[in-house]
Amino acid sequence: KQEVTQIPAALSVPEGENLVLNCSFTDSAIYNLQWFRQDPGKGLTSLLLIQSSQREQTSGRLNASLDKSSGRSTLYIAASQPGDSATYLCAVEDGANNLFFGTGTRLTVIP
Amino acid sequence: ETGVTQTPRHLVMGMTNKKSLKCEQHLGHNAMYWYKQSAKKPLELMFVYNFKEQTENNSVPSRFSPECPNSSHLFLHLHTLQPEDSALYLCASSQGKVYQETQYFGPGTRLLVL
Numbered sequence: 001k002q003e004v005t006q007i008p009a010a011l012s013v014p015e016g017e018n019l020v021l022n023c024s025f026t027d028s029a030i031y032n033l034q035w036f037r038q039d040p041g042k043g044l045t046s047l048l049l050i051q052s053s054q055r056e057q058t059s060g061r062l063n064a065s066l067d068k069s070s071g072r073s074t075l076y077i078a079a080s081q082p083g084d085s086a087t088y089l090c091a092v093e094d095g096a097n098n099l100f101f102g103t104g105t106r107l108t109v110i111p
Numbered sequence: 112e113t114g115v116t117q118t119p120r121h122l123v124m125g126m127t128n129k130k131s132l133k134c135e136q137h138l139g140h141n142a143m144y145w146y147k148q149s150a151k152k153p154l155e156l157m158f159v160y161n162f163k164e165q166t167e168n169n170s171v172p173s174r175f176s177p178e179c180p181n182s183s184h185l186f187l188h189l190h191t192l193q194p195e196d197s198a199l200y201l202c203a204s205s206q207g208k209v210y211q212e213t214q215y216f217g218p219g220t221r222l223l224v225l
Contacts, residue, residue, distance in 0.1 A: 046213045103153050
């Protein structure tokens with residue numbers, strides 16, 4: 001069964017720093033990978049979706065990479081802002097249309 | 112606002128109660144999902160509907176009963192729940208079938224079973 005791990009579980013950085021969140025998965029036979037953010041009391045917001053044939057996706061200050069062979073993805077956030085504070089989740093879809101989520105990384109950006 | 116609404120936002124129920132969670136999407140999507148998020152556990156997919164047809168049921172106990180009367184509405188009927196069912200229940204929708212499309216999530220219903 002696919003297992004998705006996110007490290008660290010929590011991260012605090014000063015405003016303006018660049019940071020990287022990590023996601024690893026045990027089965028490299030994935031269809032795609034998504035990064036979400038979750039704000040307290042709110043639902044999930046999809047940030048980036050990377051198809052298995054792609055290596056990265058970019059949206060504004062966010063860049064997500066995918067290395068299927070090593071079972072890893074990273075979410076790079078440039079010039080972090082207090083508004084980036086949230087829990088970030090990654091999720092992978094396998095070829096059988098099953099979706100597996102990690103436990104998330106709780107990010108705090110300190111003004 | 113993502114275009115996906117859920118009601119109620121909070122719900123407290125006893126183990127013998129019957130209640131329903133409602134999800135509505137205003138995005139013209141064809142696929143809708145129910146997820147369960149328990150404390151300190153990964154998000155779990157419960158049910159998937161595509162064009163009103165249920166395409167997935169991830170071994171969810173029968174005390175959870177989904178209903179999708181049309182592409183815009185999704186319900187989760189609850190009966191004889193257990194305290195361990197207390198969690199945040201999230202609804203999502205996407206344009207096409209399953210996960211090839213970006214999913215848009217509602218704010219969730221925080222459920223407490225006493």
